[in-house]
Amino acid sequence: MCLALPVKVIEVGCGPAGDWAIVDLGGVKKEISLALLDDVQVGDYVILHVGYALSKLDPQEAERTLALFSEMAESVAAAS
Amino acid sequence: MKYIDEFRDGEVAKTLALKIARLAQPERSYSFMEFCGGHTHAISRYGLSDLLPPNVRMVHGPGCPVCVLPIGRIDMAIDLALKQGVILCTYGDTLRVPASEGLSLMKAKARGGDIRMVYSTLDALQIARDNPEREVVFFAIGFETTTPPTALAILQAHQEQLSNFSVLCCHVLTPAAISQILESPEVRQWGTVPIDGFIGPAHVSTVIGSRPYEFFAEEYRKPVVIAGFEPLDVMQAILMLVKQVNEGRAEVENEFARAVSRDGNQKAQDRVAEVFELRREFEWRGLAVVPYSALMIREKYGSFDAERRFKMDYQSVPDNKACECGAILRGVKRPQDCKIFGTVCTPENPVGSCMVSSEGACAAHYSYGRYKDMTP
Ligand code: SF4
Numbered sequence: 001m002c003l004a005l006p007v008k009v010i011e012v013g014c015g016p017a018g019d020w021a022i023v024d025l026g027g028v029k030k031e032i033s034l035a036l037l038d039d040v041q042v043g044d045y046v047i048l049h050v051g052y053a054l055s056k057l058d059p060q061e062a063e064r065t066l067a068l069f070s071e072m073a074e075s076v077a078a079a080s
Numbered sequence: 081m082k083y084i085d086e087f088r089d090g091e092v093a094k095t096l097a098l099k100i101a102r103l104a105q106p107e108r109s110y111s112f113m114e115f116c117g118g119h120t121h122a123i124s125r126y127g128l129s130d131l132l133p134p135n136v137r138m139v140h141g142p143g144c145p146v147c148v149l150p151i152g153r154i155d156m157a158i159d160l161a162l163k164q165g166v167i168l169c170t171y172g173d174t175l176r177v178p179a180s181e182g183l184s185l186m187k188a189k190a191r192g193g194d195i196r197m198v199y200s201t202l203d204a205l206q207i208a209r210d211n212p213e214r215e216v217v218f219f220a221i222g223f224e225t226t227t228p229p230t231a232l233a234i235l236q237a238h239q240e241q242l243s244n245f246s247v248l249c250c251h252v253l254t255p256a257a258i259s260q261i262l263e264s265p266e267v268r269q270w271g272t273v274p275i276d277g278f279i280g281p282a283h284v285s286t287v288i289g290s291r292p293y294e295f296f297a298e299e300y301r302k303p304v305v306i307a308g309f310e311p312l313d314v315m316q317a318i319l320m321l322v323k324q325v326n327e328g329r330a331e332v333e334n335e336f337a338r339a340v341s342r343d344g345n346q347k348a349q350d351r352v353a354e355v356f357e358l359r360r361e362f363e364w365r366g367l368a369v370v371p372y373s374a375l376m377i378r379e380k381y382g383s384f385d386a387e388r389r390f391k392m393d394y395q396s397v398p399d400n401k402a403c404e405c406g407a408i409l410r411g412v413k414r415p416q417d418c419k420i421f422g423t424v425c426t427p428e429n430p431v432g433s434c435m436v437s438s439e440g441a442c443a444a445h446y447s448y449g450r451y452k453d454m455t456p
Contacts, residue, residue, distance in 0.1 A: 004225065004283045006083040006339075026081045033202060036228050036348045045083060047286055047339050050171070051200025052229045054348065055286035055339050062083055062338040069092045069312060 004049035006057050007032075009042055023048060083338070087310030088126075096315040097131035103322045109135040112321050113411055114279040115258065117144030117439025118309040124444035126311040136318065139411035140441035142257055142367060143281060145222040146173045147409060147433045147440045150365045151397040153250050154179040156387075157219045160248065161185070161193030164390055167211060169204035170219040171226075172197045173437045178430060180397050201233035208237070208245035217386045218247045224284045227251045227375065228348035231355040234377065234384045246386040249377055252362060254284050255292045256373030260364075261410055262300050275411065277321040279314065280306035282336050289344025293332045301330045308336040355381055363396055365433055366409035403432035408441050415445040422446055 011022040012034065019035045023046070034040050037053045046053035104110060114120060120140045123129060129138055142148050154177050161168040168185070175186045175197065189195040194214075198204050201218060208216035220230040230247060237245040258278065280293050285306045293304040303324035307317035317335045324331060334340055355378060362374030377385040386392070399405060402420050407413040415421050415434070425431040427443050434442035 006081070008082070033200075033229075033232075035232050036345060036351070038347060047283060049225050049283060050229050051202050052232070054225065054228070054283060055341075055345055057083060058338050062086075065313075065316070065335070065338060066086055069089075069096070069316070 004047050004054065006045045007048045009040055009044045009046060009053075012040060012042055021046075021053070084310060087308065087312045089312065092312055093126070093128075093131060093315055096312065096319055100131075100136060100315070100319050100322055101133045103319065103326065104133050104136050105326065106135065108325075109137065110276050110322060110325060111137045111139050111274060111411075112277045112279060112318060113139040113141040113261070113275045114314070115141045115143040115254065116279075116281045116284070116309070117147070117437065117444075118282060119279055119307065119314055120144070120441055120444050121439050122309055122311050122314050124448040127448070128311060128314055129449075131315070132318065136322065138318075139275060140408065140414075140444075141261065141278075141411060142364070142409040143223070143254070144434075144437055144439040144441075145226070145252070146177060146437040147405065148252065148257070148364045148366060149174065149177060149221055149250060149433060150363045151179055151399065152363065152395050153221075153248075154185065155183075155397060156392055156394065157185060157217075157248055158183055158188045158193065159392070160217050160386065160390060161188050161195050162191065164215070165194075166215040166217045167194045167196060167207060168217050168219055169196050169198045169207055171199075171221065174219060174221060176430060177433050177436050178400070201229045205233055205236060205242065205245065208242050209240075212244060214244060215389075216245050218245070219250070220247050221250045223252060223254050223281070224287045224352075227352050227356070228287060228345075231351040234355050234381050235351065237384055238381060243383070246384045246389050247377065248386040249356070249375060251356070251375045252364065253373050253375070254281055254288070255295070256370055257364065257367060258293075258296060260367050260370045260373065262296075262302070275302065276325050277303040277305070277330075279317045279321070280304045280332070282306065282308050282313070282340070285334075285336065285340040285344065287345050287348050290332050290334050290340055290342050291344070297330045297332050303330045304332045306332070306334045306336050306340055308339070354378075363394070365399065366406040400431050405432040405434045405442075408434055415442040418442070 007023040014020045033052045045057035204218040305317040305320045307313045356375035359374040359376040404418040430436045434440035
C-alpha cells in the first residue's frame with residue numbers, strides 16, 4: 001500500500017488542467033498527476049504513489065548514498 | 081529500473097552485513113523496530129534478518145495501513161455499499177480485510193455491492209462524474225502518503241461542485257502511532273519489547289519530512305533513521321542505528337536523502353491542512369484508541385464527508401479471539417507465535433489484517449520466511 005516507485009518524467013503539461021505528466025514505468029507509459037509538486041521537468045525522477053508524484057528524487061543524493069556503500073566495501077576489504 | 085536496481089546489490093548487502101556484525105557489540109543486544117510495512121516486506125523478501133548477527137533483531141511495527149484498519153471501519157464501508165447503495169471506491173488492498181459477520185469488501189461485492197477498485201483518487205472522481213445519478217464514496221485509508229491525494233480529490237470535487245462525491249476518511253498519522261507504542265496503558269496487557277531505535281518511514285517522510293521524528297529522538301531518547309524501501313537502504317539504516325546506540329546518541333538521521341528533506345513536501349502539507357483537522361480519537365487495530373492520531377474532514381468541506389452525509393456512527397468490533405495481530409503490531413509477538421498462523425489463517429483466507437497485504441508481518445512471513453521455522 002505504501003509502496004511507491006521512482007519513475008522518470010518524459011512529458012509535462014498534459015491533462016485537462018495541465019498538471020499531469022507522462023512517466024516511464026520500466027518501459028510502460030503512464031499518466032500521473034503533478035498537482036502536489038512544483039517545478040517538475042522532463043528528465044526528472046519523481047516518487048510516484050497512487051497516481052501522484054510525491055517528491056523529486058535528487059540524483060546527487062542518490063549518488064552520495066551509493067558512494068557511501070562502495071567506500072564501505074573498500075574499507076571492509078582493507079580491514080579483512 | 082534506475083534508482084531501484086542499484087539499491088538491491090547482493091554483494092553490497094553482504095559487505096554491509098559484515099560491517100554490522102563488526103560494529104555490533106557481542107555483549108549487548110539490539111532491537112530495532114521498522115515502522116513501515118515496506119521495510120517489513122523488504123526484510124522478509126530479501127531475507128535480511130538472516131544477514132544480521134543474532135544479537136541484532138528486527139521487530140515489525142504497525143506501519144501497514146491495511147493492518148491497522150479496525151473491523152468497525154470496514155463494516156462502515158460495507159454498510160455504505162450494501163445498505164445505502166453507493167458506489168464504493170477503494171484501493172485494492174482493503175478488499176480482503178475480514179469484517180464482521182464473515183464479510184469482507186470482496187464478499188460484499190459478491191452479494192451485489194457496487195464496490196470498485198481504484199488505483200488513484202483521480203479514478204474515484206471520474207467515477208463520480210460518470211455516474212451523476214449515484215452516490216460515490218471513496219474509502220480513504222492510509223498514512224501521510226495517501227492523505228494528500230485524498231485532500232486534492234476533495235478540493236477538486238469542491239471546485240467542480242461534484243455533489244455526489246464523498247469520502248469515508250480513515251487517514252491516520254505515523255508519529256502518533258510511534259508514541260502509542262512507546263507509552264500506552266496496553267503495555268501492561270501486552271507487555272512490551274525494549275526497542276533501541278526505529279527505522280523511520282520512507283515515503284511518509286517524503287511528505288512530512290524528517291522533522292516530526294526529532295521529537296522522539298529528544299523526548300524518548302530513541303534514535304530514528306529514515307530509510308528507503310530497498311534492501312540496501314534497510315541494511316544501511318541498521319548500520320547507522322547500531323552506530324548511534326554504540327555511541328549513546330539518539331538523533332534523527334536520514335538515509336533516504338535522495339527523496340526526503342527535513343521539511344518534506346510543503347505543498348502537500350498545505351493541501352492536507354486546508355481539508356483536514358485532527359480527530360480527537362481514532363481506534364487502530366492492535367493499538368486501541370489513540371488520541372489525536374487520525375484526521376477528519378473540516379466543517380468547510382463537510383458535504384464531502386461520508387460520515388456526516390450518511391449520518392454514520394463508528395462502532396468498535398473486537399478482533400477474532402485467536403488473532404494475535406495486536407501483539408504482533410506492537411512487536412511483542414511474531415507471526416509464528418500465533419496458533420492459527422499458516423493453518424487457519426493464510427493469505428488466501430486471512431483471519432486477521434496482518435495476513436492481508438503483502439506488507440503485513442504475517443503475510444510477509446508466510447510468503448518468504450516460514451520455511452525457516454521448520455525443524456530439520
Ligand atoms: S496469523 Fe492471522 S490470525 Fe494470527 S496474528 Fe497473523 S493475521 Fe492474526
